[in-house]
Amino acid sequence: EAEVAQSPRYKITEKSQAVAFWCDPISGHATLYWYRQILGQGPELLVQFQDESVVDDSQLPKDRFSAERLKGVDSTLKIQPAELGDSAMYLCASSPIRATYEQYFGPGTRLTVT
Amino acid sequence: TQLLEQSPQFLSIQEGENLTVYCNSSSVFSSLQWYRQEPGEGPVLLVTVVTGGEVKKLKRLTFQFGDARKDSSLHITAAQPGDTGLYLCAGARGSQGNLIFGKGTKLSVKP
Numbered sequence: 001e002a003e004v005a006q007s008p009r010y011k012i013t014e015k016s017q018a019v020a021f022w023c024d025p026i027s028g029h030a031t032l033y034w035y036r037q038i039l040g041q042g043p044e045l046l047v048q049f050q051d052e053s054v055v056d057d058s059q060l061p062k063d064r065f066s067a068e069r070l071k072g073v074d075s076t077l078k079i080q081p082a083e084l085g086d087s088a089m090y091l092c093a094s095s096p097i098r099a100t101y102e103q104y105f106g107p108g109t110r111l112t113v114t
Numbered sequence: 115t116q117l118l119e120q121s122p123q124f125l126s127i128q129e130g131e132n133l134t135v136y137c138n139s140s141s142v143f144s145s146l147q148w149y150r151q152e153p154g155e156g157p158v159l160l161v162t163v164v165t166g167g168e169v170k171k172l173k174r175l176t177f178q179f180g181d182a183r184k185d186s187s188l189h190i191t192a193a194q195p196g197d198t199g200l201y202l203c204a205g206a207r208g209s210q211g212n213l214i215f216g217k218g219t220k221l222s223v224k225p
Contacts, residue, residue, distance in 0.1 A: 004156075042118075042202050042215030043157070056212060091156050101145050101206035103213060105156030 002026040004106035006092050012112045018080035021109045024073070025094030031055075033103060034067055034077050035091040043091055049075060082113045117141055118205055118216035126222040130192055135201055135219040138185045143205035146186045147213065148177055151200040193223045 005024040013019045025032050030051050035043035046065065048056040052072040060067065064083070069075040079086055089110050093103040119138045127133055137146070145164040149157035161170050163179035163186065170177045174197075176189040190197055200220050204213040 006156075040217070042204070042217050044215070045212060048212065093156075101147065101213060102159060102162050103147075104159060105149075108154075108156045110154065 004092055004094055004104055006090075006106035006109055008109055009107060010110045010112075012114065013082050015084055015113050016081040018078065019082050019111065020076055020078045021090050021092075021111075023075045023077070023092030023106060025075075025092070026096075026104055029094035029096050029104075030072070031095045031097075032069060032075050033093040033095075034075070035093065037089040037091055037108070039088070046077070079111075082111075084113050087111055087113045117214045118203055120201075120203060120216035120219050122219060123217065124220050124222075126224065127193055129194055129223055129225050131223075132189070132191050133193055133221070134187055134189045135221070136185070136187050137203035137205075137216055139205060140184065141205070141207065142183050143207055143214075144183070145206045146179055146183075147204045147206070148186070148188055149202040149204065151202060151218070152198075157202055190221075193221075195223045195225050197221060198223050 007022050032049045034046045036046055037043040046060045047067045049069045052069050065079055067077045089108045091105050091108045093105045095103045121136050147162050148160045151157040161177045166181045166183045168179045174191045178187050200218045202218045204215045206213055
């Protein structure tokens with residue numbers, strides 16, 4: 001069964017350092033999402049791509065976060081510089097058709113900023 | 115303001131018991147999804163409901179979407195330890211597929 005791939009699974013970094021996460025969606029899925037999930041909370045959308053275009057990045061802290069999906073397939077989320085409050089699970093999800101709302105999540109990257 | 119309120123926040127029961135968790139909102143959603151998430155993993159989609167009043171069954175799990183499409187419930191019959199996890203509801207609004215997640219119900223089923 002096709003799955004969303006994410007790497008790394010775990011990342012520990014010091015504050016003020018740069019960190020990057022990678023996501024490979026299910027093949028053929030045009031829409032890709034990045035979420036942040038703080039412990040004890042539900043996921044919150046950071047950015048949504050349709051193919052290579054950003055559809056929604058209204059909740060992305062653009063002073064330190066950036067996301068790209070250059071060829072409309074895999075995607076990278078970067079944080080520079082990392083802050084203590086960025087410690088969270090970063091989840092990537094994809095969906096096959098924009099309007100189905102059925103999103104399939106990867107295993108996530110657990111980020112700890114020290 | 116939390117758009118989707120889930121209750122209870124925590125639930126600890128014995129194997130074999132029945133339970134219901136709730137997902138409520140003052141907003142109308144075009145569809146609602148239920149996910150289960152295990153520690154250190156991403157959420158796994160269980161079901162999508164789209165029609166007011168819709169009931170869907172997945173083995174021992176029964177999902178219902180409210181008539182007004184503002185609320186939903188998940189009922190588990192004869193809970194098993196394998197049902198342990200965080201149950202998240204997520205509502206979709208608009209045409210872009212964005213989901214609003216609740217904070218989840220953390221279920222623990224003891225053998």
